[in-house]
């Protein structure tokens with residue numbers, strides 16, 4: 047990601063610039079946390095990392111493909127091939143059972159139904175929900191729903207998992223469970239993880255922290271010993 051800028055058109059005319067010269071590279075196998083105040087541009091940045099959106103200027107390569115000028119079809123293909131998404135609100139289909147939800151991303155893979163079911167069951171087993179296949183999302187706790195979402199993300203065998211506040215809707219016990227799970231996926235399967243969070247204690251599970259402030263990178267490095275480093279930098283930025 048090199049010198050990424052992103053602007054959105056404003057209804058009253060003109061544009062609002064949200065990201066300014068964002069440059070970073072993420073290597074395979076990293077576990078990166080993105081922090082920053084509300085409105086600082088974290089989700090906008092992650093949408094570009096996840097090929098859900100393209101930058102206004104600058105270049106971004108996802109596994110060797112320059113996505114900056116791709117059509118929406120090409121973007122969809124790149125996403126489906128490489129990335130698993132996990133969101134704060136789980137984004138499960140409420141009327142489909144757990145197994146159907148996990149199988150969903152495999153629909154676009156040209157895989158036989160048997161293979162789709164086999165693989166989805168394997169993923170549900172991995173997240174400890176093998177006995178909940180036929181449950182509807184409304185019958186599950188928040189932590190279980192997020193585990194279904196993770197199984198769904200994993201079913202496509204992604205190299206990269208992008209998580210936008212994955213524990214934002216969970217209490218701290220369930221949140222920690224999800225984080226331990228991410229840590230395991232990162233360590234044992236070598237899956238690259240990029241996670242947005244508001245909480246430093248959650249960011250600590252990662253190996254690298256990128257702090258965004260007002261659309262600019264304020265800190266990029268190993269997890270600091272305390273959050274104070276970020277606050278100090280932020281204050282300096284504010285003047």
Ligand SMILES: Nc1ncnc2c1ncn2[C@@H]1O[C@H](COP(=O)(O)OP(=O)(O)OP(=O)(O)O)[C@@H](O)[C@H]1O
Nearest residue numbers: 054055062064082083084085086087088089090091
């Ligand atoms: N699609 C869009 N159209 C117009 N403006 C947008 C769009 N997406 C984001 N913005 C604006 O960009 C800015 C940054 O939003 P973004 O969602 O990236 O912040 P964030 O850091 O993820 O905040 P939060 O912590 O609240 O989720 C905000 O001012 C928002 O209004």
Ligand SMILES: [Mg+2]
Nearest residue numbers: 088089090210
């Ligand atoms: Mg956000």
